[in-house]
Amino acid sequence: MFRKILIANRGEIALRIIRTCKRLKVRTVAVYSEPDLESRHVTGADEAYRIGYGPPSDSYLNIATIVKTAKKSSVEAVHPGYGFLAENADFARACEDAGLVFIGPSSKVLGNAANKFESKRFAKAAGVPVVPGANTEVQSAREAEAEARKIGFPVLLKAAFGGGGRGMRIAKTVKELEQGFETARSEANTGFGHPELYVEKYLQEPRHIEVQILAGPRGRAVHLGERECSLQRRYQKILEETPSPALDPKKRRQLISLALRVIKATHYENAGTVEFVMSKAGEFYYLETNKRIQVEHLVSEMVTGVDIVEKQLMMASEHRLDLSQDEIECIGAAMNCRINAEDPAHGFIPSSGRVEKFVSPGGPGVRVDTALYDGALVPEYYDSLIAKIAVQGLDRTEAIGRMRVALSETTVEGVKTTIPVHQAILEDRKFLQGNYHAQFMDKMLSGWKPQQKTTPEEIAAIFLTMKRTTDSAPTLNAQKTEPRSRWRSSIEEPQLGKQALFLEGL
Amino acid sequence: MFRKILIANRGEIALRIIRTCKRLKVRTVAVYSEPDLESRHVTGADEAYRIGYGPPSDSYLNIATIVKTAKKSSVEAVHPGYGFLAENADFARACEDAGLVFIGPSSKVLGNAANKFESKRFAKAAGVPVVPGANTEVQSAREAEAEARKIGFPVLLKAAFGGGGRGMRIAKTVKELEQGFETARSEANTGFGHPELYVEKYLQEPRHIEVQILAGPRGRAVHLGERECSLQRRYQKILEETPSPALDPKKRRQLISLALRVIKATHYENAGTVEFVMSKAGEFYYLETNKRIQVEHLVSEMVTGVDIVEKQLMMASEHRLDLSQDEIECIGAAMNCRINAEDPAHGFIPSSGRVEKFVSPGGPGVRVDTALYDGALVPEYYDSLIAKIAVQGLDRTEAIGRMRVALSETTVEGVKTTIPVHQAILEDRKFLQGNYHAQFMDKMLSGWKPQQKTTPEEIAAIFLTMKRTTDSAPTLNAQKTEPRSRWRSSIEEPQLGKQALFLEGL
Amino acid sequence: MPVLIVEGKRYRVGDLAGEEPFLNIPVDEQNVGLEVLRQSSGQPTTVFVRAGSRVISVSVQRHDDQHVYLVEVNGKPLTVTFDEDSWSAGSGETTVTDGPALVNSPMAGKIAAIKTAVDLKVEEGQSLMILEAMKMQNEIASTKTGVVKELYVKQGDLVKAGDRLCLIG
């Protein structure tokens, strides 16, 4: 195992990696941007170095500075987390060139992956179905039109090097295709540095299901079951669960065997996720392989007990996978809610700033991954994901019940969050039946507003307390009161006689 | 299932029960003593009623008031939690008489249990070994001496109706037995209202191992594996784990079969724990049956996935157990640390007061059960247990590693806690080998002091910050600063030009 | 009659009546009875009350803005505005003024695109520009129908929350 690694990421995923490293006594080096100085991943690591200002291009995407920091701090390996440089072949190559182990697939495998055409060609060659039309670049609106006519409308225009809905357009008609082409191209160029687009059949109400893989050298790979990720808002996942409510045992075996075939065909190594869409007719189409640890890895860890970060470190340091498929059992059901700093009452506008207070849920089957604490800063520069609340239960019903309780116990003060959205999902009849798809959330959220339920009793109690706040306007004297003792002596103390105290005896 | 129950307890166990009730949509009624008004179990329940002042005899032990509150709030059943009235036959009978379901064994079974002679006679009759000398009351020091001579010194003088080390004396000689008799007797009388003592063989370095049972009607019972509870300080458990490092598969089967035999012989129903000591020679002796949910039930829940509170409710409401032994599998290892509000640096003196700040640990395999929050009150009237931190791992090593990380992440400010003791245990060579016994902790703690490790760098940083606190002595003006915005604009903001922001794409 | 705006919803509240610890407070059409159980000294003010079968804890801290209160009900945060004088049946949204309207940035981010220009006519709700923040593109809509008088930002600019973006006359 490594003695010391650098984590080229921030926030909750950096802290997640630090936790496993601490357990394994692997020393950690954190890097941080100026606004992230106060993040828990900075004080949580054994060492921490500043790598730039807030904008990612100046900090977490700054390959040269990160590699220099890694060399200077004498680490053996670099864990990229997810996002930022996690699937960047240039970064992996820069690490390799500097004699650092990149904890993930090799730069060669990443190079293939970023380009979706190549990865899909590999899959197709291995007999894995891909979405119709998905394997050539289109240079012009006219080329796109020809491709669209071949596979039939509606189609999706997608960025070849993209992800997350950027540079993506649905076209139901030729006119929509023409209108969307240039904007999609420019979005792709701005967003990913590559303008290349391709056309793909637009599937109606598909499900988005992925398989978590751990792949050792020489094609030895195991799976940790699937994750259903169809609950998305604007192509961003918001709630993931395992097992998928859409699969019976036969379909599950089929999906997993397709996923393993893709991994073998692409000579993939380390942890990775093979993404599929499932059509309404139940056909699977390969989408892409996510060559990193994923946000939603928690649910797979909860049902299998496998620490995916530990396995990533193990595979990278020892070039072997110390786990066989028959040691892995998926038990019960698990669910992950992404808590984003966004205001669902105002069009999901990002809500950055200070988190004045964070209260974590507890109890059976609850797991919390977050870098939040009282006073934590949510900078405006990065992804809005600030916490993940995951639960496990013996079955889906138990998991849903535990998630409801966990969300009701969670408090985030100072920024708005998507917790009310999750609470609405967990009461939705179709969700409870497991009957949903990738376009489900956009429909559900259209016209939806979070409903604050405040009872007349609560209103009265609020008014009463506000009155007392105003009445007892702070005087110099009152302010001198030590805040830590403001409660002392406010408790009624009885002067009872002899009491038989302390009979509990646990 | 019940529609509404009353929880005759406080703090973390009341909140634990509320969590399962919320999941199952069972409404809850909390009761509270005056100082407990601010406890999370009060605002966490659907209804809450005050039952008296701080002293337990006036509140949580006040059978008449609790039963009256239950009737008035129209609940169907009462959950007693652990401690207080949990094993009180009078309370169970008062519930039964009032037409309320007591969630636990019947008053008849409890009546038998409180008296240790009877429960041991039952066990003996069923062929389960009990500690030598354990089945008659001794009325005088002379009778005790005769009994001690029969079984051989050293012996233990114990309260027949007691628990938790009270009214207990070790005697290695006749003189020690004579000296200890009267004090033990008076302690037993003060503590439990019954002066009766008995003599039992004192075992050298025994292990204390118990089996968690769920027992339905007609003798149908399942087990959830064992718990090793040998880590005790003055007969109070402090860290529990499963599986026991002292058992091989054969010994485990033997222990479990003895436990099930006791349950059947005593016609026990509901959740219960059968406690044994294991001698150095590996012989099991039945101690007693704990007829309640136990503090350390978390570890059994973590390895089996079974929600013990749910099963208690189910068994009490529907008189059936919907679980068979072949549905239960114990996976991996789990461990529970009892975090007590005590000061280990000063002889474990209780540390009550305000918890100014509580930070819960997170990440994989961690479970936290507590009623703590920022500003929570720890009253001096009740047990010092304020939080339980439990972890699960695929094996004992992983569980220990996770516990170390979890404890390092936990912060309790305002009261002193036993976290340093747990941290010391988790570094102890013998503990790591699984090589410990019931007298281990008292030896380990003799002369032990928590070591605060503060580096010169930290001292320098503390001094620097103290200097700045003093220099910027609060003026009236400074105090007017809105606390919620005290950080604003303290962050260096670069004015960079165009930036390729937001490239992450998770 | 004073009005409390709790997370955008309006409630009419009446004067406190009754004698400590038993108080009556009219809320909308209803008369709510409360029993005060405990009150903390210092800031924020925390009060525990009984309302029927429930115990409710409320913490209140005053915001810089004299009319805004940061409130916690049983630990859950709420933003409450107190309007002592006026009562209108409005939706609780801020009303549009008749004069020129300054459009401010609702958050920190980068101006990804400008979709209007000075002297162009705009409709209320029409998209003026796109602000990129936390990986998302957010439309900035005009708060009134009128003409763009001034544009304070250009594409690619980094802005902070509250920065002025444009003026609609």
Place this chain on the structure above:
Amino acid sequence: MPVLIVEGKRYRVGDLAGEEPFLNIPVDEQNVGLEVLRQSSGQPTTVFVRAGSRVISVSVQRHDDQHVYLVEVNGKPLTVTFDEDSWSAGSGETTVTDGPALVNSPMAGKIAAIKTAVDLKVEEGQSLMILEAMKMQNEIASTKTGVVKELYVKQGDLVKAGDRLCLIG
């Protein structure tokens, strides 16, 4: 030389030297270099510093008692006493005075038993009474050798932290 007592352990600290943000502070025999990275305004005072390869955050709040500070280092609480003037090689425990000693209750609880009486001689460390709190029996030991002058409590009394229990002369 000023002394910091951190959770009972004594550290000698010297004067701050150097120029912002780079400072030098002698701690015992060692000279520690720090770089100040950020400081919050308001109370408590929070400072982020770099010490070699680490970032350390320290929050300090002053206690009622002018010499006691409530300190958090990377979020972990510590009690720190600042002794500006004196330096002694003592253990950090409070020293025993020569005059009569008042024994106060270290915590709230119930007096379970009194093991001495007025006019009896007691040794330092001898058990005076048993205080029951949180299910435990706690021995109250004499802080000095002497004679019990006054007993302020009797068996069964409920006491609070700081209540006087007896006087040893």
